[in-house]
Amino acid sequence: MFIYQNIAKQLKMNIDENLYKNGFLPSETDLANHFKINRNTLRKALNELVKAGLIEKKQGKATLIIDKNNTYLLSGCSHYTKNFKKSGIYPRTKVLFCKKISPSLNVSSYFEQNYKYLIHIKTLRIIHNEPRSLIDHYLPFTDRYEEIKHFKTGSLHYFLQNHLGIKLTRKKTTISALMPSAIDKQHLNLKSNIPVTLVKTENKINNEEGFLGEISFSRTRSDLVQITVEH
Amino acid sequence: MFIYQNIAKQLKMNIDENLYKNGFLPSETDLANHFKINRNTLRKALNELVKAGLIEKKQGKATLIIDKNNTYLLSGCSHYTKNFKKSGIYPRTKVLFCKKISPSLNVSSYFEQNYKYLIHIKTLRIIHNEPRSLIDHYLPFTDRYEEIKHFKTGSLHYFLQNHLGIKLTRKKTTISALMPSAIDKQHLNLKSNIPVTLVKTENKINNEEGFLGEISFSRTRSDLVQITVEH
DNA sequence: GAGTGGTCTAGACCACCAT
DNA sequence: TGGTGGTCTAGACCACTCC
Numbered sequence: 001m002f003i004y005q006n007i008a009k010q011l012k013m014n015i016d017e018n019l020y021k022n023g024f025l026p027s028e029t030d031l032a033n034h035f036k037i038n039r040n041t042l043r044k045a046l047n048e049l050v051k052a053g054l055i056e057k058k059q060g061k062a063t064l065i066i067d068k069n070n071t072y073l074l075s076g077c078s079h080y081t082k083n084f085k086k087s088g089i090y091p092r093t094k095v096l097f098c099k100k101i102s103p104s105l106n107v108s109s110y111f112e113q114n115y116k117y118l119i120h121i122k123t124l125r126i127i128h129n130e131p132r133s134l135i136d137h138y139l140p141f142t143d144r145y146e147e148i149k150h151f152k153t154g155s156l157h158y159f160l161q162n163h164l165g166i167k168l169t170r171k172k173t174t175i176s177a178l179m180p181s182a183i184d185k186q187h188l189n190l191k192s193n194i195p196v197t198l199v200k201t202e203n204k205i206n207n208e209e210g211f212l213g214e215i216s217f218s219r220t221r222s223d224l225v226q227i228t229v230e231h
Numbered sequence: 232m233f234i235y236q237n238i239a240k241q242l243k244m245n246i247d248e249n250l251y252k253n254g255f256l257p258s259e260t261d262l263a264n265h266f267k268i269n270r271n272t273l274r275k276a277l278n279e280l281v282k283a284g285l286i287e288k289k290q291g292k293a294t295l296i297i298d299k300n301n302t303y304l305l306s307g308c309s310h311y312t313k314n315f316k317k318s319g320i321y322p323r324t325k326v327l328f329c330k331k332i333s334p335s336l337n338v339s340s341y342f343e344q345n346y347k348y349l350i351h352i353k354t355l356r357i358i359h360n361e362p363r364s365l366i367d368h369y370l371p372f373t374d375r376y377e378e379i380k381h382f383k384t385g386s387l388h389y390f391l392q393n394h395l396g397i398k399l400t401r402k403k404t405t406i407s408a409l410m411p412s413a414i415d416k417q418h419l420n421l422k423s424n425i426p427v428t429l430v431k432t433e434n435k436i437n438n439e440e441g442f443l444g445e446i447s448f449s450r451t452r453s454d455l456v457q458i459t460v461e462h
Numbered sequence: 463g464a465g466t467g468g469t470c471t472a473g474a475c476c477a478c479c480a481t
Numbered sequence: 482t483g484g485t486g487g488t489c490t491a492g493a494c495c496a497c498t499c500c
Contacts, residue, residue, distance in 0.1 A: 002468085002469065002470090003469080003470075004469080004470090027484075027485060027486080028485080028486065029484090029485085029486095037470085037471085038470060038471045038472070038473095039471095039472090039473095040469095040470070040471070040472090041469080041470055041471075043486085043487090044469085044470090057485095057486065057487090058478095058479085058485085058486080059477075059478055059479080059485075059486050059487065060477070060478030060479035060480080060484085060485055060486065060487095061478085061479060061480080061484095061485065061486080062484095062485065062486085063485090063486080175406050175428065176428060176453050177408030177426040177427065177428045177453035178426060178453060179425075179426060194410075195408040195409060195410060195426030195453070196408065197406065197407060197408045197428075222407050222408035222409060222426075222429075223409075233487085233488065233489090234488080234489070235488080235489085258465075258466060258467080259466080259467065260465095260466085260467095268489080268490085269489060269490045269491065269492095270490095270491090270492095271488095271489070271490070271491090272488080272489055272490075274467085274468090275488085275489090288466095288467065288468090289466085289467080289497095289498085290466075290467050290468065290496075290497055290498080291465085291466055291467065291468095291496070291497030291498035291499080292465095292466065292467080292497080292498055292499080293465095293466065293467085294466090294467080
């Protein structure tokens with residue numbers, strides 16, 4: 001057992017015991033002095049916790065303790081936003097763009113009809129001023145584009161239900177993982193080689209039998225957000 | 232641009248140009264001298280290449296250059312799970328070990344009781360002679376260790392039900408992603424920087440209300456297997 | 463035992479963030 | 482401007498692998 005592993009373990013225990021009340025660790029110099037080890041060794045211990053997703057470093061500021069309540073519940077009728085609200089965390093949704101597109105083969109193959117155009121909305125989910133997920137939504141309601149265009153924040157499903165009277169429910173969810181693309185990295189503010197969890201959802205329109213109303217592809221920082229399935 | 236980034240770039244170019252013919256890098260000391268930098272800085276540069284999956288370090292031996300023939304293709308295999316279920320092909324399970332252990336803090340925290348010992352079973356799921364998932368199971372039934380020890384293949388849940396009369400049902404599943412550890416890489420036959428999908432399941436004993444009978448952590452090759460949730 | 467990568471220290475300077 | 486994390490150096494010792 002090396003010193004840095006030992007220190008990492010102790011720090012983890014301290015974090016679990018909620019010893020650092022303000023949500024930040026003491027400075028590296030202070031921690032190194034406290035444990036009577038060199039700052040380089042302490043930094044190595046901290047990097048272990050960064051890898052484990054327990055803390056995040058903010059250059060020039062401090063080391064942030066990650067709130068582990070950030071789990072994403074996946075059950076039949078749950079919405080992302082709702083789940084976070086339960087745990088008292090409010091995500092912000094930023095619409096990066098909303099436009100009509102000719103769907104790629106990959107996207108159009110999910111829809112049974114052969115749509116010439118789809119609406120493509122790209123959103124970013126942000127918690128505590130930090131981007132968590134990057135989501136591509138594809139919708140077939142091109143005739144209502146002018147209305148959908150006004151979606152700016154909050155839950156897309158909620159907006160569709162309240163402003164367009166379209167109720168979507170989850171049909172299938174497929175989960176995988178991959179390394180983020182350069183664009184993903186940029187938007188998600190990822191620097192090192194952290195993989196993203198890829199969640200693909202197919203949503204059907206409630207009234208119409210099996211009629212696909214939306215598909216979405218989300219890339220989520222796997223170090224900050226967990227996905228939970230309740231059985 | 233920091234020194235270590237610069238050096239990493241140069242090393243990457245050297246590797247791409249096939250400068251190191253024998254498949255190994257020169258020693259860290261030699262490289263540091265060559266670039267006229269400190270060995271610690273050189274090590275930081277090398278670690279960047281390790282993260283990028285270009286090299287692999289072998290303690291006591293040398294630094295190995297990874298053969299890049301294994302490229303990461305997600306789309307090509309995207310229907311794998313569905314296909315093998317449809318075609319009735321079932322995975323083979325290999326038990327790597329089964330032993331009594333003192334649980335780590337991380338594992339024991341899931342159980343409500345404070346078990347001094349747990350049974351730890353490590354299995355590998357193999358399809359078509361290719362390892363797909365590496366799974367760690369933790370069970371509290373230490374008093375029946377002698378029986379459980381005889382689990383050699385097939386489904387653990389099936390074995391527990393038929394030989395011990397213990398029926399487990401899924402309580403919660405948590406999905407995330409991470410980079411595989413060296414041991415994961417070895418067992419899953421992973422060479423380059425492909426992430427693994429991490430699935431944590433909590434299983435309760437059917438008859439006893441909320442009594443946790445097993446937790447398992449599986450790491451699955453995200454390039455070969457997708458997880459599908461039907462709603 | 464020689465050579466390799468892994469850890470650790472002590473100390474310096476720089477880049478970033480807040481005030 | 483002071484404090485934080487990020488980089489870098491020089492040098493030491495340890496753990497592992499192979500001959």
